[in-house]
Amino acid sequence: MNKIETRNLSIWYGDGRVLTDVNMKIKEKCITAIIGPSGCGKTTFIKAINRMIDLTHIARIEGEILCDGENIYDDGIDVVELRKKIGMVFQKPNPFPMSIYENVAYGPRVHGIKDRRSLNEIVEKSLREAFLWDEVKDRLNEPALGSSGGQQQRLCIARALSMKPEVILFDEPCSALDPISTSKIEDLIVELKKNYTVIIVTHNMQQAARISDYTAFFLTRGELIEYGSTSRIFERPLDKRTEDYITGRFG
Ligand SMILES: Nc1ncnc2c1ncn2[C@@H]1O[C@H](COP(=O)(O)OP(=O)(O)O)[C@@H](O)[C@H]1O
Ligand SMILES: [Mg+2]
Numbered sequence: 569m570n571k572i573e574t575r576n577l578s579i580w581y582g583d584g585r586v587l588t589d590v591n592m593k594i595k596e597k598c599i600t601a602i603i604g605p606s607g608c609g610k611t612t613f614i615k616a617i618n619r620m621i622d623l624t625h626i627a628r629i630e631g632e633i634l635c636d637g638e639n640i641y642d643d644g645i646d647v648v649e650l651r652k653k654i655g656m657v658f659q660k661p662n663p664f665p666m667s668i669y670e671n672v673a674y675g676p677r678v679h680g681i682k683d684r685r686s687l688n689e690i691v692e693k694s695l696r697e698a699f700l701w702d703e704v705k706d707r708l709n710e711p712a713l714g715s716s717g718g719q720q721q722r723l724c725i726a727r728a729l730s731m732k733p734e735v736i737l738f739d740e741p742c743s744a745l746d747p748i749s750t751s752k753i754e755d756l757i758v759e760l761k762k763n764y765t766v767i768i769v770t771h772n773m774q775q776a777a778r779i780s781d782y783t784a785f786f787l788t789r790g791e792l793i794e795y796g797s798t799s800r801i802f803e804r805p806l807d808k809r810t811e812d813y814i815t816g817r818f819g
Contacts, residue, residue, distance in 0.1 A: 569595065577631035577632070577633060579629050587789070590631075601770055601782070602783075603783060605788075653733055657736065659744065668708050668723060675727065694730040718745050735765040737767050782795070
């Protein structure tokens, strides 16, 4: 089943084109990695998928992005609901300057859940799902910013999970983390695909090869050069440019 499909998706910032006619079908409950050199439009691509890009006023979008068959750029779309359904985790861990508990309870609270017991349940479930519960259960009321970088990133994942999303977008989630924290997040992401559709931008070829089911390789101005199963892309790239990139000859 396809969860997300882009049709002739092109994006400009002012006059500068950053995505060019991207046609891509993204499978449900799989991990899809987006790779390509810096500046090729990876962040722009995933920000278009939950309309975070709407916040960049100079961005202009053409084409369609379907989620469950519905164009998310249609007039009737409720963007708040869309961003609940399609959560995002950023490059640098960005917990709110509040307690661990409040970071996870924040979203559900804003969406009207006030009952303490329900909030407690959501917080525990989300922290467990993010492989963080055991490390923080005795200090839920301490500031999130006192945790390590890896814990902060898992907290941001828990925060995304608290909204009960169906799709989670990750923008280089490990680029600020050490190898041990990175490996924990990788294990976590692999676990998440049982229940969620995951799209991950990564600079790290080994990471894409290790955890993803499908890989998309983008080049300058967001051209989708090659897209397919991760094993095929890494073992038998069809395009010379893909081969050069994954073997580290450029980028
Ligand atoms: N808000 C913005 N305004 C203008 N140009 C931008 C903006 N954000 C990104 N760009 C430019 O768009 C291109 C693609 O950026 P980005 O999607 O961040 O690429 P990547 O994530 O692959 O590094 C880059 O040339 C970048 O400089
Ligand atoms: Mg980026």
